[in-house]
Amino acid sequence: MRHLGFLLLFACAAAAAPGPASGADTGARPAASGPAEARLVTLKNGMRLLLAPDSTAAAVDLAVWVDAGPVHERAGATGVAHLFEHMMFRGSAHVAAQEHSRLIQAEGGTANATTTPDLACYYQTLPRAALELAFRLEGDRLASLELSPENLEAERSVVRDEKRWRAENSPVGRALQQLYAVAYTRHPYRWPVIGLDEDLARVTLEDCRQFFRGHYAPDNALVTVVGDFDAGEALGYAKRWLEPVPRRRVDATPVPAEPPQTAERRATARMEVPVRLLVLGWKAPGHADPDGPALQLLARIAFNGPSSRLNRALVSGGKQSCLLVQGGLDGRKDAQLLYAVAALRPGADSARVERDLVGEVEKLAGEPVSDEELDRARRQEEIGTLFSWQTARGRAEALGTAQLVDGDWRAAGERLERLRRLTPADLQRAAGRVLQAAGRSVVWALPANAVAQGGAR
Amino acid sequence: MTSARKARPMFRRLLLAACAAAFAAPAGAATFRLPAHTKTTFENGLTVIVMPARRLPLVEFRLVARAGAVNDPAGREGLAGLTAELLTQGAGRRDARQIAEDIAFVGGALDATASIEQAVVTCEVLGKDFATGLGMFHDVIVQPTFPEAEFKRKQSETLGAIAAQKDDPGTVANNELGPFLMGESPLAHPVIGYARTVGALTRDDAVAFHKRFLVPDRCILAVVGDVDAKAVLAALGKAFSDWKPSGEKPADAYAPLPRDGGRRVLIVSKPEVTQSQIRLACGGVPRNHPDYFAITVANTILGGGFTSRLVNEIRVNQGLTYGISSRWGMYRNAGTFTISTFTRNEKLRKAVDATLGVVKQLVDQGPTEQELAKARRYLTGQYPLGLQAPDALAAQLATVEFYGLPPDFIETYTSRVEGVTMADVKRVLKERFCTDDLKLLVVSNPKTAQESLAGLGPIEVKEME
Numbered sequence: 001m002r003h004l005g006f007l008l009l010f011a012c013a014a015a016a017a018p019g020p021a022s023g024a025d026t027g028a029r030p031a032a033s034g035p036a037e038a039r040l041v042t043l044k045n046g047m048r049l050l051l052a053p054d055s056t057a058a059a060v061d062l063a064v065w066v067d068a069g070p071v072h073e074r075a076g077a078t079g080v081a082h083l084f085e086h087m088m089f090r091g092s093a094h095v096a097a098q099e100h101s102r103l104i105q106a107e108g109g110t111a112n113a114t115t116t117p118d119l120a121c122y123y124q125t126l127p128r129a130a131l132e133l134a135f136r137l138e139g140d141r142l143a144s145l146e147l148s149p150e151n152l153e154a155e156r157s158v159v160r161d162e163k164r165w166r167a168e169n170s171p172v173g174r175a176l177q178q179l180y181a182v183a184y185t186r187h188p189y190r191w192p193v194i195g196l197d198e199d200l201a202r203v204t205l206e207d208c209r210q211f212f213r214g215h216y217a218p219d220n221a222l223v224t225v226v227g228d229f230d231a232g233e234a235l236g237y238a239k240r241w242l243e244p245v246p247r248r249r250v251d252a253t254p255v256p257a258e259p260p261q262t263a264e265r266r267a268t269a270r271m272e273v274p275v276r277l278l279v280l281g282w283k284a285p286g287h288a289d290p291d292g293p294a295l296q297l298l299a300r301i302a303f304n305g306p307s308s309r310l311n312r313a314l315v316s317g318g319k320q321s322c323l324l325v326q327g328g329l330d331g332r333k334d335a336q337l338l339y340a341v342a343a344l345r346p347g348a349d350s351a352r353v354e355r356d357l358v359g360e361v362e363k364l365a366g367e368p369v370s371d372e373e374l375d376r377a378r379r380q381e382e383i384g385t386l387f388s389w390q391t392a393r394g395r396a397e398a399l400g401t402a403q404l405v406d407g408d409w410r411a412a413g414e415r416l417e418r419l420r421r422l423t424p425a426d427l428q429r430a431a432g433r434v435l436q437a438a439g440r441s442v443v444w445a446l447p448a449n450a451v452a453q454g455g456a457r
Numbered sequence: 458m459t460s461a462r463k464a465r466p467m468f469r470r471l472l473l474a475a476c477a478a479a480f481a482a483p484a485g486a487a488t489f490r491l492p493a494h495t496k497t498t499f500e501n502g503l504t505v506i507v508m509p510a511r512r513l514p515l516v517e518f519r520l521v522a523r524a525g526a527v528n529d530p531a532g533r534e535g536l537a538g539l540t541a542e543l544l545t546q547g548a549g550r551r552d553a554r555q556i557a558e559d560i561a562f563v564g565g566a567l568d569a570t571a572s573i574e575q576a577v578v579t580c581e582v583l584g585k586d587f588a589t590g591l592g593m594f595h596d597v598i599v600q601p602t603f604p605e606a607e608f609k610r611k612q613s614e615t616l617g618a619i620a621a622q623k624d625d626p627g628t629v630a631n632n633e634l635g636p637f638l639m640g641e642s643p644l645a646h647p648v649i650g651y652a653r654t655v656g657a658l659t660r661d662d663a664v665a666f667h668k669r670f671l672v673p674d675r676c677i678l679a680v681v682g683d684v685d686a687k688a689v690l691a692a693l694g695k696a697f698s699d700w701k702p703s704g705e706k707p708a709d710a711y712a713p714l715p716r717d718g719g720r721r722v723l724i725v726s727k728p729e730v731t732q733s734q735i736r737l738a739c740g741g742v743p744r745n746h747p748d749y750f751a752i753t754v755a756n757t758i759l760g761g762g763f764t765s766r767l768v769n770e771i772r773v774n775q776g777l778t779y780g781i782s783s784r785w786g787m788y789r790n791a792g793t794f795t796i797s798t799f800t801r802n803e804k805l806r807k808a809v810d811a812t813l814g815v816v817k818q819l820v821d822q823g824p825t826e827q828e829l830a831k832a833r834r835y836l837t838g839q840y841p842l843g844l845q846a847p848d849a850l851a852a853q854l855a856t857v858e859f860y861g862l863p864p865d866f867i868e869t870y871t872s873r874v875e876g877v878t879m880a881d882v883k884r885v886l887k888e889r890f891c892t893d894d895l896k897l898l899v900v901s902n903p904k905t906a907q908e909s910l911a912g913l914g915p916i917e918v919k920e921m922e
Contacts, residue, residue: 106831382564
């Protein structure tokens with residue numbers, strides 16, 4: 001597979017290579033099939049370094065990826081991974097609280113972090129001349145993060161505010177959370193990334209220390225450097241600032257596996273929602289599965305935009321039983337959900353909407369999509385991917401995710417290649433694997449103070 | 458507070474010192490390398506810039522027209538904005554729905570908006586959809602159909618947006634500042650217009666505005682991305698050969714803004730607010746002014762950066778606001794200097810006095826060498842970060858052309874910022890930044906504001922329409 005991918009990459013590069021266009025192409029390159037070419041180096045302490053230098057880039061992005069997300073939390077201490085992301089900005093031996101961001105901003109750069117269900121990523125995009133500062137700041141907090149009771153209390157309160165704010169502002173988010181709680185019985189995907197309220201109230205400094213010791217170890221981290229920099233210089237900075245971070249034993253407790261689902265699962269929840277929401281999810285294989293791009297296109301064909309199947313069937317034309325239908329593929333590592341959320345028009349028959357929605361989606365397994373639908377979805381997916389690769393940050397995001405979630409940075413480019421070759425038959429086969437009653441979960445979110453209409457069983 | 462935390466500031470200083478020494482950028486080293494590009498003027502007067510950038514198979518089209526709010530006829534404020542929005546609502550043989558569907562089919566984006574001096578049309582597609590993208594881009598620029606129903610819909614949306622803006626005190630302040638500061642200048646009114654003028658517009662107004670101002674001799678077209686320069690010039694020449702020039706000499710110059718006359722105060726009445734919006738402003742300089750770099754550096758020190766004087770003093774030290782900034786609006790023939798902030802009503806006078814104090818002190822005494830170095834560093838670091846994507850490059854190339862900036866503006870940005878001396882900064886602070894002539898506008902409770910602002914200058918109270 002890898003060899004094939006390489007050959008295709010090469011063939012494509014040759015086909016797209018332009019003739020010299022009146023000297024206007026200095027610094028230009030053949031249209032790329034991946035986000036960037038990269039080299040993987042392992043430091044003495046086990047930390048991996050993915051270098052993707054590009055002298056035509058306008059900036060450089062340095063990111064520290066830690067294979068430590070909510071999936072590594074244990075029952076009773078959910079939310080630690082995200083809380084920890086906040087703690088990482090609270091200062092270390094040589095850097096005062098919040099100083100990290102200020103120092104990067106003073107160079108004209110930006111710094112931030114994100115926690116996904118699978119991992120945490122700390123990143124900064126900055127001018128080339130300031131790259132060593134980023135290495136130094138990251139090394140300092142990996143080696144000597146300040147874990148004090150005051151810092152924990154400050155961030156606990158920030159995170160609980162954040163959770164309240166999110167909950168208030170996103171009824172769909174809360175309904176989706178119910179879906180995960182139903183679809184997963186043992187795997188940590190059943191918990192919200194931000195944590196359960198009772199756990200956030202209870203988390204101790206010892207929980208945080210344990211999480212740091214067990215997961216924030218050099219051999220559990222990947223550093224991506226992407227954009228305008230010199231690889232030799234960057235390696236020197238890495239040896240100076242990152243290699244001294246002592247190797248630690250990584251907590252190797254396996255993530256609890258989810259037992260196979262054999263029948264449809266259902267739940268009804270009463271919550272603060274303006275109208276009835278129907279949330280559906282189908283279990284799909286993890287992000288690295290070769291059918292990933294096909295499933296992404298199926299989700300687009302079903303849910304994305306005014307001319308998607310569900311919009312035409314239930315929102316704008318056809319039955320007009322819903323105010324909106326949205327959906328997608330959640331992109332998680334161990335298993336994915338192909339999900340949909342429908343907001344019902346007042347007066348619509350709940351049971352019928354559910355039947356229509358399930359029927360429209362599962363029909364994708366029964367008959368091939370049209371060439372036109374495939375073509376439209378493919379272009380949208382392709383252009384979205386390429387747009388995200390325009391910046392050093394976007395390319396770093398693609399390379400780091402591919403390395404940590406799919407196991408190889410080249411997977412980002414290979415995904416795009418696979419996407420370009422997909423046929424209606426490929427989509428139908430992928431739909432057949434996933435869009436089955438046995439893998440389906442159904443959640444009804446009903447307004448707390450209203451009598452439900454129709455038959456939410 | 459633990460002793461470890463108390464010790465922090467010292468560590469911070471040590472680290473800063475170490476960083477400054479270890480990581481100081483070699484002067485002039487980090488020049489921005491701009492990919493090669495060509496500039497051509499077509500027979501119909503259209504200026505065309507093409508920059509092949511083949512990293513990714515994407516193409517960005519950008520048209521910048523001298524067709525902004527500054528070109529709104531008196532009494533028809535809002536026309537430029539409405540006309541621009543209608544370009545994508547029917548063009549050539551496509552209606553609004555067909556345009557949306559066809560651009561969605563190729564996964565692209567097609568947009569048109571107006572700002573103070575420009576109408577901007579952008580189109581982004583995959584390289585393989587170049588012809589489709591160009592066709593639609595051409596149609597919305599040259600052959601918009603302005604369907605009556607779409608006109609009515611956009612007009613009513615705009616009126617709704619104008620009404621909604623009245624609930625946001627910050628937007629009220631920004632919209633009222635123009636007429637207060639600039640009087641009859643065509644720069645003064647908000648791009649969105651006023652309810653009474655937008656309500657009176659007709660489809661014929663939009664047709665006439667398009668005919669008069671969206672003409673090739675008032676436009677710059679930039680194409681950046683996966684293209685061959687020669688081929689793209691040929692394709693553009695063919696596509697836009699039906700676009701006729703106006704033949705008129707652009708006669709839309711307007712006068713620079715006066716920056717004297719002492720302090721005046723306008724209170725825009727919003728009795729229900731607990732936070733007062735504050736704007737301090739005066740006339741500035743046009744975009745192609747020779748002091749551009751010195752002003753930019755000086756403004757970064759005053760209120761442009763994250764650790765500016767205004768932020769440090771008004772927000773961090775005195776806790777009078779959550780946000781404060783200063784900025785220069787620079788246009789073809791004139792410009793403005795504006796400080797924006799907000800505070801609780803009872804702190805209004807204190808915030809105004811403290812802000813004026815910070816400006817006056819910087820103008821009188823100048824910055825420290827350290828502040829100057831920090832500002833240069835911030836600006837030279839930030840500039841290339843904003844130019845990573847082809848759409849940003851296309852916008853910057855068009856800006857250079859639109860304002861008649863030096864052709865090497867982008868490549869020499871870094872060295873010009875680094876060339877700004879302490880003497881330059883002190884001079885522009887005295888010559889270009891206002892202190893006693895700053896006009897004050899607040900959106901506040903008129904009763905408490907009148908009391909607290911007494912003595913600052915003649916006060917006028919304005920009721921909202």
